[in-house]
Amino acid sequence: MEITELLAFAQQNKASDIHLTSDNPPILRVNGEIKPIKIAPLSPDEAKTMIYSIMSEEQRAEYEQDHELDFAISFGQTARFRVNAFTTNRGPAAVFRTIPTIVPTLDQLNAPPIFKRFSDFEKGLVLVTGPTGSGKSTTLAAMIDYINRNHAKHILTIEDPVEFVHQNNKCLINHRELGRHTKSFARALKSALREDPDVILVGEMRDHETIGLALTAAETGHLVMGTLHTSSAAKTIDRIIDVFPAGDKEMVRAMVAGSLQAVISQVLMKRIDGQGGRVAAHDILVGTPAVRNLIRENKVPQIVSMMQMxxxxxxxxxxxxxxxMVMQGIVSQDEMERFAMPSAAPASEAGGEAKGAAPAPQPQAAPRPQQQPQQQMPQPAMQSAPQQPQPRPAAPAPQAQPPGAAPKKGIT
Structure with missing residues (x-):
């Protein structure tokens, strides 16, 4: 199986992730579930050939030296993939994360209206958090897209690697990628303060130096957006403060209290309303004066009560x-219990709103990338017997973007 066939097959099956591992068949993640493709396991040499076919010479050298590598590729005009190549006890391996080339809007994600208000802020800190694969990058991309459509600003993104690529609309947008355009998040943030940005997107706030510089940027008149791997809005506050040494915590607490605009923590849940795919559920904290006082006074546990009211x-x-969403028939009771939440009143049998539930708009899934009708791909692992893919016309080869090269296809 060629890599182009595999990527096209993953698109057709709406896979969020593709796993290539030596001595295993390729595996897709669809709606959060692992689904093996019924073909013969890949030998280490076959896995290496597939992975190396999308790397530049420089990337191959770096991978062979470090045994792991992050990069992004474009696949025709229909998708991009964030790739993490690594080495296991079996041999070469890689995970591909699907990134649509068309950025979904906040309305298409059915995001709460307040997300637009967060995007309208002139300064401060807006964080989107959640576990890996919870749609954080997609939510942030939709917020950047909203700013690009409605404001005339300079937006600077710092990512590892660049995921969604935006074209200039009303805004000037510059993308910087770790390894290609800068050596670290912290170094790029220091430089950003001299690059006249209005909005700075930090792909991941990993350490206290990056977080400290992001807080400084937010305090000095910039809107800073970023992600953290935390499971709730309240825990995000503790996480930010706890990464700093004990002697700095009070100062950082004051900085967070002074700059925090919002924290959005989200998870993706399977839909049962007939629209397919998954929908985001949100924990939303707004930086009101009362919330800021609780942070300043180290009373973070009380924030949950503030959110409830x-x-x-x-x-x-x-x-x-x-x-x-359970009451509206969008997600199931079982799905809620899977996240260890207390039971809600059962939704109606037909999957509509339960009696007495307030009407609410149905969340819309992100638009499906345009498919390539000429491709005929093998079917996923629902089949009872392994099948080898049949020969077919070659799909457009994914292009690894060379250092300094601008993307050929942007986002409108």
């Missing part, structure tokens, strides 16, 4: 968000 400010707890 702060609906008029646009706040919501993840539990309330999920319960509302």
């Amino acid at each position: 702060g609906q008029r400010f646009g706040m919501a707890t993840l539990e309330d968000s999920v319960k509302a």
Whole structure:
């Protein structure tokens, strides 16, 4: 199986991730579930050939030296993939994360209206958090897209690697990628303060130096957006403060209290309303004066109660968000229990709104990337017997973007 066939097959099956591992067949993740493709396992040499076919010479050398590598590729005009290549006890391996070339809008994601207000802020810190694969990058990309459509600003993104690529609309947008355009998040943030940005997107706030520089940028008149791997809005505050040495915590607490605009923590849940795919449920914290005081006074545990009572400010707890979707027939009771949440009233048998539930708009899944009709691909692992893919016309080869090269296809 050629890599082009595999990537096209993954697109047709709406896979979020593709796993290539030596001594195993390729595996897709579809709607959160692992689905092996029924073909023969890949030998280490076959896996290496597939992975190396999308690397530049420089990337191959770096991979052979470090045994792991992050990069992104474009696949025709229909998708991009974030790739992590690594070495296992069996041999070469890689994971591909699908990135649509068309950025979904906040409306298409059915994001709460307050997300647009967060995007309208002139300064401060807006964080999107959640576990790996929870759609953080997609939510941030939709917020950047909203700014690009509605404001005239300079947007600077710092990512590892660059995922969604935006074309200039009303904004000037510059993308910087670790390894290709800068050596670290911290170094890029220091430089950003001299590059006249209005909005800075930090792909991942990994360490106290990066977080400290992001807070400084937010305090000095920039809107800073970033991601963290935390499971709730309240825990995000503790995480930010706890990465700093004990002697710095009070100063950092004051910086967070002074700059925090919002924290969005999200998870993806399977839909049962007939639209397919998954939908995000949100924990939303808004930086009101009362919330800022709780942070300043080190009373973070009280923030959850503030969120429960702060609906008029646009706040919501993840539990309330999920319960509302259960009542509306968007997600199932079992799905809610899978996230260890208390039970909600059962939704109607038909999957519609339960009696007495407040009407709410149905979340819309992100638009499906345009398919390539000429491709005929093998079917996924629902078949009872392994099948070898049949020969077919070659798909457009994914192009590894060379250092300094601008993307050929942008986002509108």
